[in-house]
Amino acid sequence: MLSYVGRRLVHLIPVLLGMVFIVFMMIRAIPGNPAQVILGQQATAEAVAAMNVKLGLDQPWYIQFFKYLGGVLQGNLGESMRTRLPVADEIWPHLAATMELAFFAILIAIVIGINAGIVSAWFQNSWFDYIAMVLALVGVSMPIFWLGLLGQWTFAIEFSWLPTTGREPVRDPVNAITHLYIIDTLIQGRFDQFFEVVRHLILPGAALATIPMAIIARMTRSSMLEVLRSDYIRTARAKGQKMFWVVYKHAFKNAAIPILTIIGLQMGMLLGGAILTETIFAWPGIGRYIYEAISFRDYPVIQSGILVVAFIFVMINLIVDLLYGLIDSRIKYD
Amino acid sequence: MNESKRILEVKELQTTFFTDSGQIPAVDRISFYLSDSEIVGIVGESGCGKSVTSLSVMGLVPSPPGKITGGEILYNGRDLTRLTDKEMRRIRGNDIAMIFQEPMTSLNPLFTIGNQMIEAIAIHQSEMSKKQSEEKAVQMLKLVGLPRASALMKDYPHQLSGGMRQRVMIAMALVCDPKVLIADEPTTALDVTIQAQILQLMKKLNTDLGTAILLITHDLGVVAEICERVIVMYAGQIIEEAPTSVLFKDPQHPYTQGLIQSVPDMRLKKERLYSIPGNVPKPGTILTGCRFAPRCKFAFDRCISENPELYVTADVHQTRCFLYEERKVKMDGNNTFVDS
Ligand SMILES: Nc1ncnc2c1ncn2[C@@H]1O[C@H](COP(=O)(O)OP(=O)(O)O)[C@@H](O)[C@H]1O
Ligand SMILES: [Mg+2]
Numbered sequence: 001m002l003s004y005v006g007r008r009l010v011h012l013i014p015v016l017l018g019m020v021f022i023v024f025m026m027i028r029a030i031p032g033n034p035a036q037v038i039l040g041q042q043a044t045a046e047a048v049a050a051m052n053v054k055l056g057l058d059q060p061w062y063i064q065f066f067k068y069l070g071g072v073l074q075g076n077l078g079e080s081m082r083t084r085l086p087v088a089d090e091i092w093p094h095l096a097a098t099m100e101l102a103f104f105a106i107l108i109a110i111v112i113g114i115n116a117g118i119v120s121a122w123f124q125n126s127w128f129d130y131i132a133m134v135l136a137l138v139g140v141s142m143p144i145f146w147l148g149l150l151g152q153w154t155f156a157i158e159f160s161w162l163p164t165t166g167r168e169p170v171r172d173p174v175n176a177i178t179h180l181y182i183i184d185t186l187i188q189g190r191f192d193q194f195f196e197v198v199r200h201l202i203l204p205g206a207a208l209a210t211i212p213m214a215i216i217a218r219m220t221r222s223s224m225l226e227v228l229r230s231d232y233i234r235t236a237r238a239k240g241q242k243m244f245w246v247v248y249k250h251a252f253k254n255a256a257i258p259i260l261t262i263i264g265l266q267m268g269m270l271l272g273g274a275i276l277t278e279t280i281f282a283w284p285g286i287g288r289y290i291y292e293a294i295s296f297r298d299y300p301v302i303q304s305g306i307l308v309v310a311f312i313f314v315m316i317n318l319i320v321d322l323l324y325g326l327i328d329s330r331i332k333y334d
Numbered sequence: 335m336n337e338s339k340r341i342l343e344v345k346e347l348q349t350t351f352f353t354d355s356g357q358i359p360a361v362d363r364i365s366f367y368l369s370d371s372e373i374v375g376i377v378g379e380s381g382c383g384k385s386v387t388s389l390s391v392m393g394l395v396p397s398p399p400g401k402i403t404g405g406e407i408l409y410n411g412r413d414l415t416r417l418t419d420k421e422m423r424r425i426r427g428n429d430i431a432m433i434f435q436e437p438m439t440s441l442n443p444l445f446t447i448g449n450q451m452i453e454a455i456a457i458h459q460s461e462m463s464k465k466q467s468e469e470k471a472v473q474m475l476k477l478v479g480l481p482r483a484s485a486l487m488k489d490y491p492h493q494l495s496g497g498m499r500q501r502v503m504i505a506m507a508l509v510c511d512p513k514v515l516i517a518d519e520p521t522t523a524l525d526v527t528i529q530a531q532i533l534q535l536m537k538k539l540n541t542d543l544g545t546a547i548l549l550i551t552h553d554l555g556v557v558a559e560i561c562e563r564v565i566v567m568y569a570g571q572i573i574e575e576a577p578t579s580v581l582f583k584d585p586q587h588p589y590t591q592g593l594i595q596s597v598p599d600m601r602l603k604k605e606r607l608y609s610i611p612g613n614v615p616k617p618g619t620i621l622t623g624c625r626f627a628p629r630c631k632f633a634f635d636r637c638i639s640e641n642p643e644l645y646v647t648a649d650v651h652q653t654r655c656f657l658y659e660e661r662k663v664k665m666d667g668n669n670t671f672v673d674s
Contacts, residue, residue, distance in 0.1 A: 231436050231439040235440045235503070240423045241423075253442075253445075330443065330490070330492055
């Protein structure tokens, strides 16, 4: 098991290296030059050339690449060309903001999606099943930006129940410690602020959760329907077990592997969806951070930002693969 | 015959499947009983309604599409068809237990043997402590002849052979001391030597624990091995019933005769096994006459137009065939049993 994890991590190295290389080449293909963006349109050619030297952009691309790579291998993600601050320091608050949002969203998606799917399968062809599955069908085909705007318009503007944008009350910002505000407000005992932070999470969280929730519900239902026909389900019922436990213990554990797979995939998609949601809700997350870096041609930020997101993506996949073995002892890692 | 208590008595049971292609009376007004500590066999070709009969008794007919549409199932005089879900759950596993044909798929692959054994105890004997249940489970696994029972508790089903799994199923079914065990083709999926071992085990448990067994099978050889009495089913109906020795000596219904002829006999070393010509009627076909008539070499006009009743042809023998009408001893008019 440990050696399996070790081998998986070793296999990740070429994947991440290849990705760093592709991103490195791609951003250099975008028209525009960081020095020019930093100095402005009026800057003289000499000033731009001097800036290029300062940023190391005058060197051949492979020198730049290996310099960057060498840094990354030592845990140095480079320095923002715009703010001159280390990317590693800058990135965490943004990453924390995205993680908080994505975690909130996936939690909603998992809790509601799985239970809706289970109950739909249990009471197949009931009105609950029909309504849940129609909603799920609508849910998967809903564009995030449209959902986000609809939510903002209804709950923030029309009814003023929830804040339109942002992560915290403007007049009472959270005193950041871990940058995960749910935790920060709790450890400081600021329950009023905690409540505000949750209120800010609801609209973007719901917008982000809708599609994964619908997909998880549908997968759970079909996986459960198949399992509920099994012989061991009949055995459990023949023992006199309550239907609730037959469904939630015996059936669900057997249905869990395809559901887990889809959750892993959806968490990856969520990182992508977060960029759109962050734009609509002015959420100061990693998506917006990278997006802004692109418009400033801030090469190190773009490279390292994408590297960090990719790393999280592959780690999620690894964790999902390890969870399979926890569910089913027949799955061996070797 | 000594009079013992009828623990289970099925009267005029009818179970119907409501499918897109119409109503299928998979079990059509059957009546039988099971006395305390008795082993009774139900035989018949595949599709004749044996499993549906046993699932009806357990209250586990897949619904939809299936439903008990008539009759009574009396357990200790209580009609199970009228019980609520909750009352029926208390009967299942506790008073009437069941084991199934497929030992390979009848245990949950993701839980240990111990977990599934203890679950069965916890459902009906919640007053037992974890440790007591564990001991009881191990004791039961030993009783069904499983070696290294305590280590087995931590094993998953896939680590066991088919025969061992069926032993685990039997142990699990009997762990709450049910009065009745329904075994639906418990040995069909096993190879011959294991099959004999499992049958001997069931016979032994019947003697030691006094559990009455309703043994369902398509194989008369299995019946001959351990059953005291046999019920022969054909197309949803009972067509003959007799004590095992009587049935083998004097099979009356042409279908039963055919079944007995098709039992493999080692001594005769026949080239090919006899098999009854033709097929079981397709489910849902409406038959006015005797259901076996299309395959019967003795069939005459009346057999096509009229379905015979179950004639009591001897004290302990009943047959649904016109050939025995004159031999009937006494009959109570609605196909149910007459007390002997
Ligand atoms: N789930 C079901 N849906 C529809 N019909 C069924 C179902 N289960 C059983 N039946 C009907 O009941 C008949 C008897 O089935 P069964 O009791 O399983 O036969 P067997 O004697 O082989 O155990 C079948 O031929 C079929 O027509
Ligand atoms: Mg069957």
